[in-house]
Amino acid sequence: MANAPDPPKIEARDLHKSYWTADGPLAVVRAVSLTAATGEFVSIIGPSGCGKSTVFNILAGLETADAGSVLLDGEPIGARAGAFGYMPQKDLLFPWRRILENTMLGLEVRGVPRREARARAQQLFEAFGLTGFERAYPSELSGGMRQRAALLRTVVQERDVVLLDEPLGALDSLTRTQMQEWLEEVWRRFRWTVLLITHDIREAVYLSDRVYVLGARPGSVQTTVEVDLPRPRTANDPAFLAVERELTEALRVETRKAERDPAVWP
Amino acid sequence: MIILGGRAGVGGAVRWAALPIAIAALYGTWELYVWLSGIEPQVLPSPSRVIREGWEFRSDLAKGAGFTLRETAIGFALSVGAATLLAVMMDFSGVIRRALYPLLVGSQTLPLIVLAPLLIVWFGFGLTPKVLLVVLVTFFPIVVGWIDGFAATENEASNLLRSMGASRWQVFRYLRFPNALPRFFSGLRIAITYSVVAAVVAEWAGARLGEGLGVLMIQYEHSFRTDLVLAAVFVTAAVSIALFLSTYGMERLLIPWYFRTRRHG
Numbered sequence: 001m002a003n004a005p006d007p008p009k010i011e012a013r014d015l016h017k018s019y020w021t022a023d024g025p026l027a028v029v030r031a032v033s034l035t036a037a038t039g040e041f042v043s044i045i046g047p048s049g050c051g052k053s054t055v056f057n058i059l060a061g062l063e064t065a066d067a068g069s070v071l072l073d074g075e076p077i078g079a080r081a082g083a084f085g086y087m088p089q090k091d092l093l094f095p096w097r098r099i100l101e102n103t104m105l106g107l108e109v110r111g112v113p114r115r116e117a118r119a120r121a122q123q124l125f126e127a128f129g130l131t132g133f134e135r136a137y138p139s140e141l142s143g144g145m146r147q148r149a150a151l152l153r154t155v156v157q158e159r160d161v162v163l164l165d166e167p168l169g170a171l172d173s174l175t176r177t178q179m180q181e182w183l184e185e186v187w188r189r190f191r192w193t194v195l196l197i198t199h200d201i202r203e204a205v206y207l208s209d210r211v212y213v214l215g216a217r218p219g220s221v222q223t224t225v226e227v228d229l230p231r232p233r234t235a236n237d238p239a240f241l242a243v244e245r246e247l248t249e250a251l252r253v254e255t256r257k258a259e260r261d262p263a264v265w266p
Numbered sequence: 267m268i269i270l271g272g273r274a275g276v277g278g279a280v281r282w283a284a285l286p287i288a289i290a291a292l293y294g295t296w297e298l299y300v301w302l303s304g305i306e307p308q309v310l311p312s313p314s315r316v317i318r319e320g321w322e323f324r325s326d327l328a329k330g331a332g333f334t335l336r337e338t339a340i341g342f343a344l345s346v347g348a349a350t351l352l353a354v355m356m357d358f359s360g361v362i363r364r365a366l367y368p369l370l371v372g373s374q375t376l377p378l379i380v381l382a383p384l385l386i387v388w389f390g391f392g393l394t395p396k397v398l399l400v401v402l403v404t405f406f407p408i409v410v411g412w413i414d415g416f417a418a419t420e421n422e423a424s425n426l427l428r429s430m431g432a433s434r435w436q437v438f439r440y441l442r443f444p445n446a447l448p449r450f451f452s453g454l455r456i457a458i459t460y461s462v463v464a465a466v467v468a469e470w471a472g473a474r475l476g477e478g479l480g481v482l483m484i485q486y487e488h489s490f491r492t493d494l495v496l497a498a499v500f501v502t503a504a505v506s507i508a509l510f511l512s513t514y515g516m517e518r519l520l521i522p523w524y525f526r527t528r529r530h531g
Contacts, residue, residue, distance in 0.1 A: 057425075060425075060429040061428070061429060062425050062428060062429060082430075082431040084429065085429075086426065086429035086430075088422055088425070088426060090422055092420070092422060092423050092426050094423075094440075094441070094444065094445075095523050095524070095527045096444045096445075096447075096521065096523040096524075097523075105427075105430070105440065106430040108440070109427065109430045109431060109432045109436055109440070110430070110431060137523050137526050137527065138527075139526055139527040140526070157430065
């Protein structure tokens with residue numbers, strides 16, 4: 001085993017998950033496997049209801065898989081809870097906490113002393129374009145700033161893997177484009193290991209080293225596309241467009257399947 | 267916020283003037299009616315007489331109001347404490363919730379008018395029965411405020427905390443509790459409005475002479491001083507309204523974020 005390659009940072013193997021409904025069990029995730037190496041940016045796209053968020057919930061420890069395993073550095077995750085920093089689509093900043101207090105929430109939960117938590121969160125404010133807003137309340141910030149604060153709250157926890165569940169999905173398109181560029185920059189600087197769920201193919205191509213296309217429910221990986229383009233990428237580069245077309249086609253096939261087989265589950 | 271009126275702006279002055287005008291109209295009509303009809307003051311005194319005689323007996327009324335306010339304050343403080351403790355226990359345990367909630371609802375169906383004299387029989391003419399009645403009347407809206415507030419917690423926000431590794435207690439402390447504060451204040455506002463009347467009813471049922479607005483009302487009534495009965499009624503109303511308004515101040519002090527959030531939408 002001496003020359004075995006390093007195990008990936010995170011590996012999901014053969015995840016299965018069904019829910020019980022009035023009509024019996026409904027499989028939402030079937031044999032999903034994916035990996036990300038340290039510092040890789042990996043995206044997951046798929047038609048609505050393909051179980052993307054369920055996969056994330058399993059990784060974040062909010063749900064348990066019926067079968068399959070999650071490995072972190074080649075070891076089953078069971079022993080190492082809390083390996084994931086999770087950022088949902090809604091920023092979920094607490095209105096009663098100022099921005100700095102919001103961003104240190106995860107550290108506080110883990111029992112990091114408030115002074116230290118404050119200092120660690122504060123260090124990231126400049127990179128996240130939030131300097132000067134430490135004492136503002138969430139309602140005083142724009143949508144883009146709130147998402148940046150939510151991402152700060154996620155990454156300051158220094159978990160092994162960052163899970164982003166459509167973090168830019170609720171933003172208007174101009175803010176969204178700006179946020180994609182900013183996210184790419186800040187990721188290149190910090191090199192977190194990222195798993196991103198998105199509906200936006202261009203976003204996936206722009207940001208990712210690898211994109212998984214999940215099929216219609218029950219979700220399973222149908223296509224894996226490596227995006228080997230130099231960064232920062234430009235959306236009108238022919239190579240970029242080729243990858244975008246490939247993903248669009250793969251997603252179109254899956255979406256059609258989903259429509260032919262209407263979902264019981266929303 | 268009917269009493270506080272609208273925000274300043276176009277028509278702001280008219281809105282602020284609306285309440286004084288309504289009061290003046292009511293006062294004028296009443297005064298005029300008494301003057302024109304020549305009705306006996308023992309039956310219906312004029313408002314000017316109520317004010318004049320009330321002022322004459324101001325030290326008695328103030329002393330009575332002091333007793334009433336003290337009973338109200340002690341009862342209300344106990345009520346907030348007990349209601350909060352109950353609500354938290356009910357939030358943590360479904361068994362406790364199922365056992366207690368129907369009892370709490372049941373406690374609200376007891377007719378006060380019957381209960382007040384019983385409490386006097388059981389606990390005497392002192393402070394205890396008044397405080398108990400205030401607690402009984404006020405804790406229910408506070409418990410309901412807390413419980414509705416806890417239930418209004420977003421699942422996604424709980425999940426976020428759980429993904430951070432938060433324990434159940436931490437989810438409560440960091441999320442459910444602060445999230446419930448605005449609804450707690452709504453319950454508090456309803457409760458505090460009833461609290462003074464509860465104390466007055468208990469005094470009405472039995473208290474030492476002069477020790478409370480409720481017992482003053484009975485004394486005045488027995489000496490056919492309708493004007494002073496009404497004066498005591500107005501003092502009761504004024505105290506209730508003052509306490510009601512004070513909750514807005516408390517809110518601004520304790521949950522300033524709530525007003526910022528509403529202002530910025």
